Amino acid sequence: MRATVMYGAGDVRIENVPDPSIIERTDAIMRVVRACICGSDLWPYTSMAPSETGQSMGHEAVGVVEDIGADVRTVKPGDVVVMPFAFSDGTCEFCHKGLQTACVHVGFFGNNGINGAQAEALRIPLADGTLFRLPVGEEDALMPSLLTLSDVMGTGHHAALAAKVAPGKSVAVVGDGAVGLCGVIAAKRLGAEQIIIMGRHADRIALAKEFGATDIVSERGAEAVARVKVLTGGYGVHSVLECVGLDQSVETAIAIARPGGAVGRVGVPQHEAIPSARPSFYGNITIGGGPAPVRAYIDELLLDVLEGRIDPGRVFDRVIGLDEVPDGYRAMNDREAIKVMVNPS
Numbered sequence: 427m428r429a430t431v432m433y434g435a436g437d438v439r440i441e442n443v444p445d446p447s448i449i450e451r452t453d454a455i456m457r458v459v460r461a462c463i464c465g466s467d468l469w470p471y472t473s474m475a476p477s478e479t480g481q482s483m484g485h486e487a488v489g490v491v492e493d494i495g496a497d498v499r500t501v502k503p504g505d506v507v508v509m510p511f512a513f514s515d516g517t518c519e520f521c522h523k524g525l526q527t528a529c530v531h532v533g534f535f536g537n538n539g540i541n542g543a544q545a546e547a548l549r550i551p552l553a554d555g556t557l558f559r560l561p562v563g564e565e566d567a568l569m570p571s572l573l574t575l576s577d578v579m580g581t582g583h584h585a586a587l588a589a590k591v592a593p594g595k596s597v598a599v600v601g602d603g604a605v606g607l608c609g610v611i612a613a614k615r616l617g618a619e620q621i622i623i624m625g626r627h628a629d630r631i632a633l634a635k636e637f638g639a640t641d642i643v644s645e646r647g648a649e650a651v652a653r654v655k656v657l658t659g660g661y662g663v664h665s666v667l668e669c670v671g672l673d674q675s676v677e678t679a680i681a682i683a684r685p686g687g688a689v690g691r692v693g694v695p696q697h698e699a700i701p702s703a704r705p706s707f708y709g710n711i712t713i714g715g716g717p718a719p720v721r722a723y724i725d726e727l728l729l730d731v732l733e734g735r736i737d738p739g740r741v742f743d744r745v746i747g748l749d750e751v752p753d754g755y756r757a758m759n760d761r762e763a764i765k766v767m768v769n770p771s
């Protein structure tokens with residue numbers, strides 16, 4: 427089968443690799459119906475050291491179960507399923523608490539040698555705890571939105587929960603990528619009254635407005651902070667969704683949170699330390715977040731997708747075949763596309 431392998435910064439190749447097969451009795455094999463490229467794939471795309479073996483890429487997909495191991499109980503061949511970006515056993519203490527990304531058996535697809543989803547098929551470890559069966563056919567019109575339940579919609583929702591978004595609150599979203607845009611959807615869904623999107627790309631801002639953003643801040647750094655203060659009566663917002671992960675964006679996120687506010691971080695940190703120790707201390711600002719347990723959120727978000735209350739699939743503004751994946755990375759990295767969907771068939 428064909429799969430995406432990254433060999434270093436800017437070096438993405440489509441290769442013929444062995445078909446996946448059942449290794450453990452808890453595995454399933456999933457044929458990929460739709461996958462996509464993530465903003466977090468752009469970190470290795472711009473910085474990965476050259477590797478001779480390469481890394482199989484992709485951690486978001488909807489697919490069809492083709493085969494299952496002897497111990498798999500909750501999915502069967504022919505089922506249409508969504509895979510969260512992390513696999514988890516579904517049985518440990520953390521899975522029971524709804525924190526599947528801290529599962530004692532967790533693994534992250536397309537990372538550290540684990541196979542990726544930008545491929546024709548992949549092996550799903552711990553299929554019972556990981557896969558979520560969807561009540562649709564594989565060509566359903568809602569497929570783009572269902573695909574976002576793999577990562578970006580669940581991650582935006584997690585940021586909103588970590589930032590303590592609630593009815594009537596003011597919210598700022600730092601980052602106008604697919605996660606930030608889904609964060610706008612999540613904030614609106616949780617009842618936020620004011621939603622400020624911080625971004626400067628016209629196409630993304632237009633979509634953010636349609637998703638429910640009430641204000642746009644295109645400035646950066648100190649000017650951005652000043653602008654948010656003006657928009658919030660001088661105090662800053664109750665909740666900040668930090669969807670980037672860079673030092674400067676975390677610093678901005680903390681600076682625009684009002685005293686007693688909260689910052690929900692879902693951008694993968696690109697630095698060791700969290701900046702602004704003193705401002706966050708003196709402001710009594712809660713800093714939370716981490717890798718979203720999207721598996722825990724599918725149930726709830728799926729209902730809103732199926733009933734048409736949210737349409738996060740609109741973040742996909744380009745659809746490509748597997749052979750065009752290297753150019754898809756380039757397009758996202760050049761901000762030519764918001765998020766690229768891959769149809770491997």
Ligand SMILES: [Zn+2]
Binds near residue numbers: 518521531
């Ligand atoms: Zn677990």
